[in-house]
Amino acid sequence: MAAVVAMCVALAGAGMAFLWFYVAWWIPVVVVVVVAAAGLILRRSGPGRVATAPRTAMRLMEWQILLPGSLAAAGAAAIVVVEIYLQTEEGWSDEAKGIVTALSAAITAAIGALLVKGAETYDESWLAPPIKRAFEEGLNDTFARGTPGDQALYSLQGNWDRADRRARLEAIEKALKAAGQSA
Numbered sequence: 001m002a003a004v005v006a007m008c009v010a011l012a013g014a015g016m017a018f019l020w021f022y023v024a025w026w027i028p029v030v031v032v033v034v035v036a037a038a039g040l041i042l043r044r045s046g047p048g049r050v051a052t053a054p055r056t057a058m059r060l061m062e063w064q065i066l067l068p069g070s071l072a073a074a075g076a077a078a079i080v081v082v083e084i085y086l087q088t089e090e091g092w093s094d095e096a097k098g099i100v101t102a103l104s105a106a107i108t109a110a111i112g113a114l115l116v117k118g119a120e121t122y123d124e125s126w127l128a129p130p131i132k133r134a135f136e137e138g139l140n141d142t143f144a145r146g147t148p149g150d151q152a153l154y155s156l157q158g159n160w161d162r163a164d165r166r167a168r169l170e171a172i173e174k175a176l177k178a179a180g181q182s183a
Contacts, residue, residue: 014076
């Protein structure tokens with residue numbers, strides 16, 4: 001799945017670079033802002049539903065991937081745009097070409113490390129930490145220590161990746177139903 005996300009980020013970046021050069025520069029900017037805003041709205045709408053509708057909360061919070069994903073795609077587009085703008089012309093001195101090539105490589109490496117690299121570990125870096133935090137805060141003091149719900153919420157075994165989140169969600173929903181706190 002991580003390869004699919006990374007590929008989507010790269011393709012979206014290439015598409016935005018195409019729009020930048022062949023349609024209008026502002027279109028990819030608007031796309032990034034709208035998609036990032038949607039991700040931010042979904043990120044903020046999930047935590048309030050954890051105690052009453054944990055499955056809905058989980059689904060909403062998983063769509064928060066739109067926020068960092070759109071920024072990573074913008075980074076991929078920026079790499080292409082910078083590479084094209086920093087191409088050297090004939091007649092430039094060898095020193096000038098070397099400086100521009102080094103600058104282009106430095107900018108590409110920085111953008112790649114800051115934005116695009118996270119797409120490879122999207123679940124561990126973009127999704128798991130805020131979802132774990134939202135569930136722990138939203139269900140704090142809901143379950144007695146040592147109960148299945150408490151173990152699903154705070155267990156150090158496993159992590160909060162997609163498969164583990166599903167298993168934890170099932171146990172949390174069962175525990176909430178048993179306590180009569182959720183439908």
